[in-house]
Amino acid sequence: MTSTQLGAAGSEGLDSEEPHGLDETAFYREVRSFSFWFEAVEGYLEGRPHGYVPSTPDEELDPRRRERLITTLCNYCVGEAAALEGASGMVRLAPNHNSRIFMATQVADEARHLEVFLHRLGELGVTDPELEVRRRAHPSIVAFKHQLLELVDAGDWDAAVFALNVLLETLEFTVFRHHARTADVITSQILDGVVSDERRHLGFGENTLGHHLVGHPTDRTRLIEIKGHLDSLVMGALDGAYGDLGLHRGERPKLGRDYLQAVERLGILS
Amino acid sequence: MADFLSQYSIQRWLEMCPQGYLEDTVYGHAEGGSEPPELLDNEVLLESSIATTVQLIAGERCALAASSGLVNLAPDFASKRFLATQTLDEARHVEIFTQRLFDLGVAKEDLESTVDRYANPNLVRFAEILLEKVSDGDFIAGVVGQNIVLEGMAFTVFELLEATSRDLNPKFAQTLSGTIADERRHVGFGENRIGSLISEHPEKRGEIERMQQEMSYYMLATFADVFSDSGESVEEGRRVANDLAAERGGDPGDAAWHGADLGSASVEEIEGVLADTVLGEFRSRLGRIGIEYQSPSVPA
Numbered sequence: 001m002t003s004t005q006l007g008a009a010g011s012e013g014l015d016s017e018e019p020h021g022l023d024e025t026a027f028y029r030e031v032r033s034f035s036f037w038f039e040a041v042e043g044y045l046e047g048r049p050h051g052y053v054p055s056t057p058d059e060e061l062d063p064r065r066r067e068r069l070i071t072t073l074c075n076y077c078v079g080e081a082a083a084l085e086g087a088s089g090m091v092r093l094a095p096n097h098n099s100r101i102f103m104a105t106q107v108a109d110e111a112r113h114l115e116v117f118l119h120r121l122g123e124l125g126v127t128d129p130e131l132e133v134r135r136r137a138h139p140s141i142v143a144f145k146h147q148l149l150e151l152v153d154a155g156d157w158d159a160a161v162f163a164l165n166v167l168l169e170t171l172e173f174t175v176f177r178h179h180a181r182t183a184d185v186i187t188s189q190i191l192d193g194v195v196s197d198e199r200r201h202l203g204f205g206e207n208t209l210g211h212h213l214v215g216h217p218t219d220r221t222r223l224i225e226i227k228g229h230l231d232s233l234v235m236g237a238l239d240g241a242y243g244d245l246g247l248h249r250g251e252r253p254k255l256g257r258d259y260l261q262a263v264e265r266l267g268i269l270s
Numbered sequence: 271m272a273d274f275l276s277q278y279s280i281q282r283w284l285e286m287c288p289q290g291y292l293e294d295t296v297y298g299h300a301e302g303g304s305e306p307p308e309l310l311d312n313e314v315l316l317e318s319s320i321a322t323t324v325q326l327i328a329g330e331r332c333a334l335a336a337s338s339g340l341v342n343l344a345p346d347f348a349s350k351r352f353l354a355t356q357t358l359d360e361a362r363h364v365e366i367f368t369q370r371l372f373d374l375g376v377a378k379e380d381l382e383s384t385v386d387r388y389a390n391p392n393l394v395r396f397a398e399i400l401l402e403k404v405s406d407g408d409f410i411a412g413v414v415g416q417n418i419v420l421e422g423m424a425f426t427v428f429e430l431l432e433a434t435s436r437d438l439n440p441k442f443a444q445t446l447s448g449t450i451a452d453e454r455r456h457v458g459f460g461e462n463r464i465g466s467l468i469s470e471h472p473e474k475r476g477e478i479e480r481m482q483q484e485m486s487y488y489m490l491a492t493f494a495d496v497f498s499d500s501g502e503s504v505e506e507g508r509r510v511a512n513d514l515a516a517e518r519g520g521d522p523g524d525a526a527w528h529g530a531d532l533g534s535a536s537v538e539e540i541e542g543v544l545a546d547t548v549l550g551e552f553r554s555r556l557g558r559i560g561i562e563y564q565s566p567s568v569p570a
Binding site: 033034035038045046049050081084085088089091092097100101103104105107108110111112114115118129130149 | 279280281283284285288289292296297334335338339341342346347350351353354355357358360361362364365368
């Protein structure tokens with residue numbers, strides 16, 4: 001697809017090809033469009049079927065490391081399935097068409113993540129990935145998925161955006177980024193692509209809730225309560241991830257701290 | 271099933287759509303494409319184009335809501351992933367048809383009031399029947415309603431609109447070509463995936479047949495409403511096409527569609543060919559998945 005034409009709506013003095021040169025309404029229309037999504041993903045998906053460059057040699061993993069990677073990827077699949085089902089349910093809840101179209105792009109992103117992780121499991125010799133995912137899923141991430149889908153089923157848009165686009169995306173962003181540094185080359189490339197998507201999803205959550213809370217400051221208390229409730233599940237999921245990734249004891253608190261700081265940095269709850 | 275579903279993966283979708291027939295397009299058409307001045311400057315054609323585009327938006331909004339709802343209901347990951355691509359396809363359709371309304375001069379702040387004003391109530395009821403199935407968590411009925419009935423109707427209507435726009439409005443015709451390619455994929459998934467589920471759940475047949483009959487009734491009622499109001503715009507469109515052809519020193523050409531000469535057929539004939547074509551498609555597609563097509567009553 002070609003570059004979208006942004007010039008007409010751009011403010012004087014700003015680069016008219018940059019979304020940030022647009023007024024607020026035009027900005028949202030632009031960054032939540034199919035065209036914007038495609039241009040964003042094109043850069044890091046082009047030439048990477050299944051999330052990595054096909055010529056990349058697959059490292060020989062020792063059996064223990066391979067087992068750990070399979071368990072880790074199975075739990076990533078639970079998180080991505082939660083994100084996929086959550087995001088798809090949220091399309092109907094979105095308060096306007098721009099948000100609805102953005103959520104549709106997120107649905108496709110989450111489905112792609114699920115697909116590339118399942119494909120990687122297949123490459124690692126897992127013959128029935130769906131069964132393996134069920135077998136190896138940690139209770140905390142499964143419980144988080146149920147909680148998220150309950151919020152979606154209840155039609156609670158703000159809480160669902162918070163649980164999915166802030167908490168779950170931050171958890172995944174933190175764990176995937178950490179894992180990408182130590183993973184085998186193919187898994188690392190897959191994770192880098194996924195992290196690029198998560199960044200966009202986080203941006204949507206931060207922006208949507210930030211704007212909402214300006215007009216509805218009392219809703220902050222409710223979101224803090226939800227966070228308090230879900231944090232224990234997130235920490236449980238992180239605990240599971242520690243073991244799967246084979247982290248040393250000294251490194252473990254760092255990942256939890258990274259997650260909490262990442263949520264804090266969004267500034268939604270402060 | 272696994273092999274067939276591998277043809278509906280995100281990877282395949284990326285290669286076929288954004289990196290395939292949508293490459294080098296903006297809002298579904300070539301960059302720089304615009305609505306023809308003969309349409310924008312003609313009050314009758316402009317209003318008719320706005321009304322038509324609103325029906326497309328209403329249908330695609332329903333498809334977006336339904337396909338996203340079906341992701342959660344799908345029984346396996348592969349179907350969820352396909353429905354995720356369909357969700358994004360439908361969102362793209364909402365976006366490109368909404369953009370067309372803006373290209374036709376509808377102000378952004380008037381979008382919803384324009385949709386409310388022109389959306390046909392029978393089409394809205396058609397959509398509600400489908401969305402009720404999705405809300406009830408009925409995956410099989412939802413996919414039949416969405417991927418066979420709604421998509422089957424959209425596919426045929428888009429083909430008709432594409433045939434009538436090819437000469438006068440290449441920009442809109444190209445936009446429609448991309449959506450037709452999408453709809454073809456959606457209908458294919460519906461047929462392939464649901465056949466096996468229907469044979470596993472034969473008790474669902476009766477309910478699904480009633481849904482198809484009811485949706486078909488409201489589809490025919492929509493066609494009847496739209497065509498009964500379109501005589502003037504069809505005649506005006508033909509006059510403009512003839513004038514343009516005369517200016518270019520040729521004739522308007524033969525726009526034939528399913529045996530009907532779109533340049534001379536009466537509005538009633540075109541409506542009849544459209545209805546017969548859609549219902550014929552329903553009959554053969556439903557037959558392939560083991561559902562017996564039910565003739566709807568004819569709207570008054």
